[in-house]
Amino acid sequence: MAFSPQFPYPLYLVISEEDCYPQPWLQVAEEAIIGGVDIVQLREKKAVYSDFLEKAHKLIRLTDHYGIPLIINDAIDIAADVGAWGVHVGQKDLPPLAIREKFGNSIHIGWSMETLAQLESEQLNAADHLGVSPIFSTPTKTDTIDEWGISGLRQLRMRTEKPLIAIGNMNLTTAGAAWDAGANAIAVVSAICRSQDPRESSAQLKHLLR
Numbered sequence: 118m119a120f121s122p123q124f125p126y127p128l129y130l131v132i133s134e135e136d137c138y139p140q141p142w143l144q145v146a147e148e149a150i151i152g153g154v155d156i157v158q159l160r161e162k163k164a165v166y167s168d169f170l171e172k173a174h175k176l177i178r179l180t181d182h183y184g185i186p187l188i189i190n191d192a193i194d195i196a197a198d199v200g201a202w203g204v205h206v207g208q209k210d211l212p213p214l215a216i217r218e219k220f221g222n223s224i225h226i227g228w229s230m231e232t233l234a235q236l237e238s239e240q241l242n243a244a245d246h247l248g249v250s251p252i253f254s255t256p257t258k259t260d261t262i263d264e265w266g267i268s269g270l271r272q273l274r275m276r277t278e279k280p281l282i283a284i285g286n287m288n289l290t291t292a293g294a295a296w297d298a299g300a301n302a303i304a305v306v307s308a309i310c311r312s313q314d315p316r317e318s319s320a321q322l323k324h325l326l327r
């Protein structure tokens with residue numbers, strides 16, 4: 118229902134080695150892509166630079182093989198180094214305008230929205246798509262502000278035409294409502310990384326997003 122030609126990637130996997138452990142993260146990524154994931158973000162919050170870079174190189178080999186885009190979380194220099202499709206930054210990261218100034222239109226920029234007031238920011242124009250963060254609170258990321266909930270997502274939908282990525286406790290029970298409320302993509306960590314069968318979980322999530 119909310120498929121967007123501007124962001125034609127309805128199922129969005131956010132992955133890290135730690136969130137997949139003890140499953141091998143690269144294998145989880147591959148299974149998820151085969152199952153139906155459309156875009157992958159590498160989010161390594163604890164890795165040192167060299168490890169993050171090495172993982173990014175490994176992951177882009179995989180995403181290129183399957184012809185899907187790779188987004189790097191936070192680290193614009195790593196995104197540029199590996200030639201990633203995009204970068205995702207939040208309110209405490211390098212702002213979209215600064216990224217645009219340095220890299221022009223060669224990179225897609227995702228930007229986290231935590232409040233409606235952030236829609237008034239001058240940074241908004243430089244962002245290509247918005248992470249609606251979090252829809253529901255989640256143990257995966259605890260340094261968040263308020264939940265948007267489905268009604269908050271609906272309000273945001275009425276106020277912007279930018280592609281909206283719903284993130285935060287999205288799973289088979291919650292993703293359908295976020296999709297129906299106007300999200301253009303559903304982003305998940307646990308629902309795929311912590312699944313015993315990432316391929317099947319991805320296929321089931323993808324089935325909801327039609």
Ligand SMILES: Cc1ncc(COP(=O)(O)OP(=O)(O)O)c(N)n1
Nearest residue numbers: 205206207208229248250282284304
């Ligand atoms: C798609 C998407 N949306 C939101 C976030 C959160 O970004 P941020 O607020 O910068 O927090 P960290 O992920 O860096 O902890 C995201 N990563 N992806």
Ligand SMILES: Cc1ncsc1CCOP(=O)(O)O
Nearest residue numbers: 255257258285286305306307
């Ligand atoms: C990276 C991020 N940004 C907002 S919530 C979140 C984590 C989502 O993880 P999960 O899908 O396990 O709830």
Ligand SMILES: [Mg+2]
Nearest residue numbers: 191206207210
């Ligand atoms: Mg960040």
